[in-house]
Amino acid sequence: MEGLLDARLRAEVTRIAHYDWCVTEFVRVTDGVLPPRSYQRVAPELLNGARTEGGVPVRVQLLGSDPQQLAANADQLARLEPAGIDLNFGCPAPTVNRHRGGAVLLDEPxxxxxxxxxxxxxxxxxxxxxxxxxxGVRDTSRAIEAAQALAEGGADMIVVHARTKLDGYKPPAHWPWIARIAEAVRVPVVANGEIWSADDYLRCRSESGLRDVMLGRGAVADPLLATRIRARLAGEDEGDPAGDWPRIAPALTGYWRRVLAHVEARHAAGRVKQWLNLLRRTYPQAETLYQALRPVRDNTTVERMLMAAVAEACAQAPG
Known part of the structure; x- marks a missing residue:
């Protein structure tokens, strides 16, 4: 999730809830072997046993189109002992696709x-x-062929985002197609796309036939989504977003401090607003805070408002 779920946000989200593993933004591979610092910049967790501060293993994602360059960089990356290496054939961004990266390669099994x-x-x-x-790129005509190429080439697992490049992120996700792919390959398949709630998870599971899912924007909009899904499967109370806000709000100030330490000051406010923009899908308190912060540009004011919101949330927490 380029430009959104970076190491700073991964640290906060994985402190709130447990995930089996997570994947970095892509590292673009073109000419030559990148030095270790290039991978460590995208995945600083490599300096911490390839785990987030919450203890979740981190896999590093590569993007490119040259087999030999990708292989050489994968060899270099493996020496840094990531929790895994992932190849990106899903990015729909035009700037990436114009340089023969991401989803556009699905036309070339x-x-x-x-x-x-x-x-x-x-x-x-x-x-x-x-x-x-x-x-696929424009349609699903080569979806099975592309998946079989990945499986027969040696991928241990395939994650399928159930939309084409042309679909972008427009609903719906076509989960039944994931079932067709899973039947056509001999490696594990993981479902992805348009899972925002436990109800969505259950529908995806029913239509795809798969238990395992990868959460993207849904986990950013609700860092407790994985917890809610596990609770639903166990027949337990999955909680109420409004009541869970005191668990989420402190992460905003943690994220803010991380952003200030690593991002240019003029971009800092935009980063926290970006997260709030997704959080407001789930949490009514995030909507209120987002609207209050939206016109604010001064970082001192942003910090004061965040601290006040967190203090209010903690004061309202039970017990």
Whole structure:
């Protein structure tokens, strides 16, 4: 999730709830082997045993189209001992696709096979090796062929975002297509796309036939989403977003401090507003805070308002 779920936000989200593992933003591979610092910049968790502060393993994602360059960089990356390496064949961004990266490669199953085979040989079982794809570029006509190319090339697992590149992020996600892909390959498949609630998870599970899902924007909009899903499956109370706000609000100030330490001051307010913009889908208190902060540009004022909101949330917490 380029430009959104970076190491700073990963740290906060994975302190709130447990995830089996998470994936970084992509590292673009073009010419030459990147130095270790390039990977550590995107995944500072590599300096902490490839885990977030909340203890969640971190896999690093590569994006590119040259099999040999990707293989050489995967070899370099594996030496840094990430929790896994993921290949990005899902990004729909025009700037990425114009440079033959991301979802546009789904029209070239032979190239997908060559990339995955080369990377698989370079990694040689040292770390888990996964790939993420969409259903195609303009349509789903080559979805099965693309997935089989990834599986036969040697990917250990395939994550399927159930939309085409042309679909972007427009609802709906076509979960039944994931079931077709899962039937056509011999490696585990994980469902992804348009899962914002426990109800969405259950519908996705019913339509895809898969228990395992990857949460994207849904986990940013509700950091407790994985917890709610597990509670629903266990027949337990999954909680109420309004009542859960005291668990979420302190992470805003934690995130704010991380942003101030690593992002240019003029961009800091925008980053916290970006998170709030998604949080307000789930939490009514986030909507109120977002509207109050929206016109504010001064960082001192932003911090004061965040601190006040957190103090109010904590004061209203039970017990």
């Amino acid at each position: 032979e190239l997908l096979h060559d990339i995955v085979s080369a990377v698989g040989r370079a990694v040689a079982g040292r770390v888990p090796f996964t790939a993420k794809m969409r259903l």
